[in-house]
Amino acid sequence: MLLELEDVVSGYGDAIIVHGVDMGVADGEMVTVIGPNGAGKSTLLKTIVGVVQAREGTITFDGDDIAGKPPEEVVEHGICYVRQNDNIFPNLSVMENLKMGAWPAEGEDWFDFDERLEDVFEQFPILEDRVDQRAGALSGGQQQMVAMGTAMILDPDLLVLDEPSAGLAPQLVEEVFEKIVDINDAGTTVLMVEQNARAALKRSDRGIVLDMGENRFEGTGEELLDSEEVAELYLGTD
16 A cells, blocks of 8 residues: 555544544555545545644555654655645735745755646646636636646645535536546546545545544445445435
């Protein structure tokens, strides 16, 4: 596994939100975590990327222990995170947002911003077309492209996405999911939390159902979509 969690516990203050979660993400996979509101999905992602500190358990990435590391060190290991809300700098231009995404690699010999910019524009042509526009003036779907492009500027091994389709119109949801699939097909491993569970599982190699901060079900995307119990409890009606 590229990413592996064993018995991870985390939360806020005195509140434990994630209760002993076990999960893994293999290199090249797209894995989606679904579950009801309040299940601990976003907290789980924040724990992986170091925004919330794990209180118990282990988190390993590419063989390295990253549990307890701050976000800036997690990024150095090759993990980039796009949070659900406030994930762009709205008063900056698209180009300025992309440059902000590159700051962790500033001065590193391995990093070529112009080369990465070319790759990001290839993945997100709309960003090249809007490069000088203020990011906050773009549509919701375009802003999500800015957020993902800013994360991809570092060419991460793992892209972590929290509710990438939240608040988007149906046609934009499809466009965002297509971009995520393209990113994955190009070689970046993807782990995401998504309320639009059917659409996400349809495109995912595997899915994990989280409920009350604990693992409830796990299987391929197809297996979870075909499960009557998962459908009844977590997917709702078509």
